[in-house]
Amino acid sequence: MVAPILRMLAAPLMRRASAMRLPVAAHALLLPLAVALALLPAVACAAPDPARVDAAIAGVLPEMTAWRRDIHQHPELGTLEVRTAAKVAGHLRGLGLEVRTGIGGTGVAAVIRGARPGPRIALRADMDALPVTEATGLPFASTVRTTYRSQEVGVMHACGHDAHVAILMAAAEALVALKGELAGEVMVIFQPAEEGPPVPGQIVGAKAMIDDGLFRDFRPEAIFGLHVWSALPAGSVGFRGGPTMASVDEWRLVVRGRQTHGARPWDGVDPITIAAQVQLAMQAIVARQVDTVRSPVVLSTGQVQAGVRFNIIPDEAVMTGTLRAFDAEVRRDVIARLERTAKAIAEAAGGSAELTVNMNAPLTANAFERTQRGGAALRAALGGDRVVEMPLLTIGEDFSQFSTVAPTFFWFVGSTGPGIDPRRAPMNHSPQFLLDESALEAGLRSMLAVALEALGPPPPTP
Ligand SMILES: [Zn+2]
Ligand SMILES: [Zn+2]
Numbered sequence: 001m002v003a004p005i006l007r008m009l010a011a012p013l014m015r016r017a018s019a020m021r022l023p024v025a026a027h028a029l030l031l032p033l034a035v036a037l038a039l040l041p042a043v044a045c046a047a048p049d050p051a052r053v054d055a056a057i058a059g060v061l062p063e064m065t066a067w068r069r070d071i072h073q074h075p076e077l078g079t080l081e082v083r084t085a086a087k088v089a090g091h092l093r094g095l096g097l098e099v100r101t102g103i104g105g106t107g108v109a110a111v112i113r114g115a116r117p118g119p120r121i122a123l124r125a126d127m128d129a130l131p132v133t134e135a136t137g138l139p140f141a142s143t144v145r146t147t148y149r150s151q152e153v154g155v156m157h158a159c160g161h162d163a164h165v166a167i168l169m170a171a172a173e174a175l176v177a178l179k180g181e182l183a184g185e186v187m188v189i190f191q192p193a194e195e196g197p198p199v200p201g202q203i204v205g206a207k208a209m210i211d212d213g214l215f216r217d218f219r220p221e222a223i224f225g226l227h228v229w230s231a232l233p234a235g236s237v238g239f240r241g242g243p244t245m246a247s248v249d250e251w252r253l254v255v256r257g258r259q260t261h262g263a264r265p266w267d268g269v270d271p272i273t274i275a276a277q278v279q280l281a282m283q284a285i286v287a288r289q290v291d292t293v294r295s296p297v298v299l300s301t302g303q304v305q306a307g308v309r310f311n312i313i314p315d316e317a318v319m320t321g322t323l324r325a326f327d328a329e330v331r332r333d334v335i336a337r338l339e340r341t342a343k344a345i346a347e348a349a350g351g352s353a354e355l356t357v358n359m360n361a362p363l364t365a366n367a368f369e370r371t372q373r374g375g376a377a378l379r380a381a382l383g384g385d386r387v388v389e390m391p392l393l394t395i396g397e398d399f400s401q402f403s404t405v406a407p408t409f410f411w412f413v414g415s416t417g418p419g420i421d422p423r424r425a426p427m428n429h430s431p432q433f434l435l436d437e438s439a440l441e442a443g444l445r446s447m448l449a450v451a452l453e454a455l456g457p458p459p460p461t462p
Pocket of ligand 1: 159428
């Protein structure tokens, strides 16, 4: 049994020796050398025993659930994740790791070093909650309240980032337990403010951490992340190759007219009528000017503000909205068309229009090779029937910022419990978003599977 395997491993070197037309005696000397060389990487990169991985997962499960409940009960809005970051840092220090804190705001990172050299990878979780008033009725529901953009609101982990933090804390503990068997290094990244800046245009989250030198001394060759997702049943995971989540732009259009009496519009320029025409023309950009069959686009207005009184035509109307795209070129094209359309309509009426666009996140796309490897690891760890293909999602993720550093792979972890139809379950960001805690184990198992696969040797190319 062993001899054919050795011959197979030694074959490439022996073929090269034949090509060089070496004498027969040299071949005899080369064979043992070739066998030794071929065996080296296989031995050096042996993955941890699956039973040890299972034991590491089982060992950390009760703690992971307790962390998640504690973080859920104490949610913090983006850029303000002080308590959460301190909890994470304390845990990582307790594992004997050297911890960096305050990266790009409240970001935390640490590196777990395996016993032997190997690939460098990074795993990421986000820590921020949302200005949503919780209505789950959970015994550990949040009662936190705050003021957000001058409105009194509740604070809730309505996107499940509490689960992401707990899963990555647990993954760090499991990897530390297994580090004697690991080849390579794993950076764990806990980032602030994934949901975007509290003030439009502010640089926060993943980009702020990268700009602050997160990868100065550690260049990962791949970066991985996951998101809990209400539209999938707990226990299953989903992913897709290539574009996965849209780029997220926040746009603002200021339409300027000239104020006058509501009874005499011809004495001024009416910015409200211009804004109304822009709103309709904007829909024609998507419906008539962009190849939405090749790459979908969504252009929505969320706010229109103008005027103070029924009989005054105001000076100005302000519209804000969002653009979602799955292609950087399409995104640039739609922004240019929106600006051109708004300016032309405003100028035709004697007014003017000014567009500003803040990009909250670029497009999230899974790298081809990392999707192949990560997908295979997920199927092996969870079983093929629990791994599904995801549709394109018009939501965005600032995880995409990490794609500027290394190839990335991002997947979704089902969070809706048995007996509830995931298609009808309250979505992420809903005040009723309810995470079934079995998602924690599936999340941890998937995170470890992808990380351990990435630390191993790349699969042979067919
Ligand atoms: Zn979210
Ligand atoms: Zn989220």
